[in-house]
Amino acid sequence: TAADALHYSAVALFAERAEAVQSDFAVDDDNAAAVAELCRRLDGLPLAIELVAARVKLLSPAELVRRLHGPWLLSTDGLRDVSERQRTLRGAINWSYELLTPAEQMLLVRLAVFVGGCTLAAAERMCEGVLSPAQVFASITSLLDKNLLHREAGVPGETRYVMLETVREYGMERLAQSAEQQQLMLQRHTAFFVHLAERSASHLRAQEQLEWIDRLTMEQGNLRSALAKSLQQGWGEMVLRLTSALFYYWHIRGFEAEGREWIRRALPLAENNPPLHQSSWYTRTLLGDAVLRIWDADSAARHALLNQALSRFEQQHDDWGIGYSLQNLARLAYEQGDYASARTLCERSLAIWQPVSDAWGMSIAHRTLALIAYQQADWQTWRLHLQAAAVLARTAGDRWLLAPTLQYLGLDVWQRDGPALGRVVVEESLAAFREIGNQVMVAALMNKLGEIARDQGDYCFAQTSCVRAREILRVWPDDWEIAWNLYCLGSIAFRSGDLTDARRRLEECLVSLRTHEHDAYRWFEGFVLAHLACVNIHEGQLMQATKELECSWELLAPRQETVDLSLTAFGLGELFRLQSQLPQAMICFRFSIAKLLEAKRVVGIADCLEGMAKTAAMQEQSRHSARLLGAADGLRQRLGTPVPQIELADYERCLSAARRQLDRAIFDELWAQGHAMTLPDVVAYTFELTAPFGDQSPWAMLVASMIPNLGL
Numbered sequence: 001t002a003a004d005a006l007h008y009s010a011v012a013l014f015a016e017r018a019e020a021v022q023s024d025f026a027v028d029d030d031n032a033a034a035v036a037e038l039c040r041r042l043d044g045l046p047l048a049i050e051l052v053a054a055r056v057k058l059l060s061p062a063e064l065v066r067r068l069h070g071p072w073l074l075s076t077d078g079l080r081d082v083s084e085r086q087r088t089l090r091g092a093i094n095w096s097y098e099l100l101t102p103a104e105q106m107l108l109v110r111l112a113v114f115v116g117g118c119t120l121a122a123a124e125r126m127c128e129g130v131l132s133p134a135q136v137f138a139s140i141t142s143l144l145d146k147n148l149l150h151r152e153a154g155v156p157g158e159t160r161y162v163m164l165e166t167v168r169e170y171g172m173e174r175l176a177q178s179a180e181q182q183q184l185m186l187q188r189h190t191a192f193f194v195h196l197a198e199r200s201a202s203h204l205r206a207q208e209q210l211e212w213i214d215r216l217t218m219e220q221g222n223l224r225s226a227l228a229k230s231l232q233q234g235w236g237e238m239v240l241r242l243t244s245a246l247f248y249y250w251h252i253r254g255f256e257a258e259g260r261e262w263i264r265r266a267l268p269l270a271e272n273n274p275p276l277h278q279s280s281w282y283t284r285t286l287l288g289d290a291v292l293r294i295w296d297a298d299s300a301a302r303h304a305l306l307n308q309a310l311s312r313f314e315q316q317h318d319d320w321g322i323g324y325s326l327q328n329l330a331r332l333a334y335e336q337g338d339y340a341s342a343r344t345l346c347e348r349s350l351a352i353w354q355p356v357s358d359a360w361g362m363s364i365a366h367r368t369l370a371l372i373a374y375q376q377a378d379w380q381t382w383r384l385h386l387q388a389a390a391v392l393a394r395t396a397g398d399r400w401l402l403a404p405t406l407q408y409l410g411l412d413v414w415q416r417d418g419p420a421l422g423r424v425v426v427e428e429s430l431a432a433f434r435e436i437g438n439q440v441m442v443a444a445l446m447n448k449l450g451e452i453a454r455d456q457g458d459y460c461f462a463q464t465s466c467v468r469a470r471e472i473l474r475v476w477p478d479d480w481e482i483a484w485n486l487y488c489l490g491s492i493a494f495r496s497g498d499l500t501d502a503r504r505r506l507e508e509c510l511v512s513l514r515t516h517e518h519d520a521y522r523w524f525e526g527f528v529l530a531h532l533a534c535v536n537i538h539e540g541q542l543m544q545a546t547k548e549l550e551c552s553w554e555l556l557a558p559r560q561e562t563v564d565l566s567l568t569a570f571g572l573g574e575l576f577r578l579q580s581q582l583p584q585a586m587i588c589f590r591f592s593i594a595k596l597l598e599a600k601r602v603v604g605i606a607d608c609l610e611g612m613a614k615t616a617a618m619q620e621q622s623r624h625s626a627r628l629l630g631a632a633d634g635l636r637q638r639l640g641t642p643v644p645q646i647e648l649a650d651y652e653r654c655l656s657a658a659r660r661q662l663d664r665a666i667f668d669e670l671w672a673q674g675h676a677m678t679l680p681d682v683v684a685y686t687f688e689l690t691a692p693f694g695d696q697s698p699w700a701m702l703v704a705s706m707i708p709n710l711g712l
Helices: 009-021 032-041 046-057 061-067 070-075 089-098 102-111 120-126 133-145 165-175 179-203 209-218 220-233 236-253 256-270 280-291 299-316 319-335 339-356 359-375 379-396 399-417 419-436 439-455 459-475 479-496 499-513 519-538 542-556 565-578 582-598 605-618 622-639 645-661 664-676 679-693 698-709
Strands: 149-153 159-163
Touching: 009 032, 009 046, 032 046, 032 061, 046 061, 089 165, 102 120, 102 133, 102 159, 102 165, 120 133, 120 159, 120 179, 133 149, 133 159, 159 165, 165 179, 179 209, 179 220, 179 236, 209 220, 209 236, 209 399, 209 419, 220 236, 220 256, 236 256, 236 280, 256 280, 280 299, 280 319, 299 319, 319 339, 319 359, 339 359, 359 379, 359 399, 379 399, 399 419, 399 439, 419 439, 439 459, 439 479, 459 479, 479 499, 479 519, 479 645, 499 519, 519 542, 519 565, 542 565, 565 582, 565 605, 582 605, 582 679, 605 622, 605 645, 605 679, 622 645, 622 664, 622 679, 645 664
Parallel strands: none
Antiparallel strands: 149 159
16 A cells, blocks of 8 residues: 555655656555556665656656666666766666776676676676686675665575666676677676576485575576577576476476476477477476466376377486476376276376386375375275375375375365364375465465364364465466465354354355366366355255355265265255254265265264254154264264354254253263263264165155255
8 A cells, every 4th residue: 555655765755756756646556566567666766766657747657667767767867956977877887887896897797687686606707717716706796885785695505696677777788798708798688597507407306406496486587588588599408407407397387387487488499490390308398388278178288298298308318308208298198087997007107117126106106196096985095195195205205295285184184083183184285385385275274274273163263274275376376276275264154153254265266166167166066056055054045055065076076085085975964954854854964974984084973963963852762862963972072063053043953952952961872971972983874863764865866855855
């Protein structure tokens, strides 16, 4: 806002000087961002700010931002009552430049090619052959003393030297006076950062990963400049060496869109260059293109790229490339539901990684095998592969492999052993993503922490965590995580009893999901519809809830992994109960428990037990109701999952009814019996209660009974 911006002295100075030349000018909420950007680009220099502010009588702040570069910046002239050398930035900087020694002048001009600063080693490389390392060091010291450079901390053990943007523009203008010298400096700059990128490639998958992520992040301006100049000059080898080395960095940092754009522009440079077209750089860039298309709905294009890369890697005898291509093909087959092919491809990749004890490659394969097992409801295999993937990721040192593996393990622990234990593992995953700097995944894990806190009944923390995730996603947008954030906020609002906000969030989530074609969004849609149906049930909108549960079932049932049908079945149980179709309600709650148990998910079973207790109370089976309520309470205490706020009133009514209808001693005894039940005892008891009602499918009951009764 304007108020926030005006707290900064540079913005306040701009406002003062602009008002002096145009009396009706003011920094407001509409132009505050542009004014702040102007001041940032001008390095906060008072002279530069005064010169540019004088131009507001001709151009708006937004227009000034668009023009603020190169010759226009340096020739900005707005002050008439000062010396000639102060009327333009060029004049002011030129005066300082003329006072430098020849070595200092040469260094300043050569350092202008760096975007965002450089290290001492990079400065020495630019001056190789004309200045000795001692001369470079002495000249840097002098430029620091004259405030033409400033020092910043780099990666541990390194110092960076950064030039003010206004000085850098002057240096580039000076460099351009000699086309030959300019070309030489650009080539040296590009070669230096090609070498840096290639050195980083293996380190990004090893224990020193964080140091190299930091180094590449600090050099992003230089790397982008090297890529842009290579494309502009047609240096095909240089640009492909950069893209082949950097694609994994773009992937783990969440910069897929940027990486794909560089690759899209790079690949055509090899079309009329047979040696380059057959090079390993081109092949690895193809692989990078496929890796960065992870959320692309066009799976056919991704499949074609991976097969092309695999064929080339086999011709080039590149085992790493073969293994990673196979692994990405396995992941694609998994996403398409072809689990047999996915497993075969994983096993082929393991045959490459295992003989050379490549922990990195083996970790990827085990994680994919875990996901396949999950989809096939093979829970023991799922956990074994996840545990192996985590151990191997720690051995390799790649936090990008470790963090999602911990995420999956944390979600498993949360659902199996309770939110408190799951939260510890998820927080470790969040810490790893924060170390990497992948902000989208940081937001994803903050969403998960919100869900965990929701199950713990800590709605304030849950809301805060998801709102913070939302703030991150405004800066780092990701369609899937934005939709998941809406779902999380909706589910938190529902459990806390705010039905209006729950409906708004969940409906907005559905609108977002339906704009995407990827099959994963259809699963997500079925999941959210079940939640929205629960909102409608609580608001008495039973016809609408039925339609949503019907659609949810149709979207989720065809999948091999059907644990998410547990919520749909629970919603159907509530519908049947409210329609006094009590045997059907019992069967639905039992079905929901069965689906949760198949996945070894314990969180959620207490909801079903309480649903069965309410149903038993309606059947005037108070003894069963009391025992079920005791069993649910025992489970909730062991897991640390209190009764949701939205269910509390119904729960208290059911509990009070059972106490009224039974002698106190009998109630206490039945409650204690239920409370002491182990999970297998609880399951056996629920199946015993529902045995007389048969084993009908909730879906069959919905079609045969519920829809006609609701007049649909």
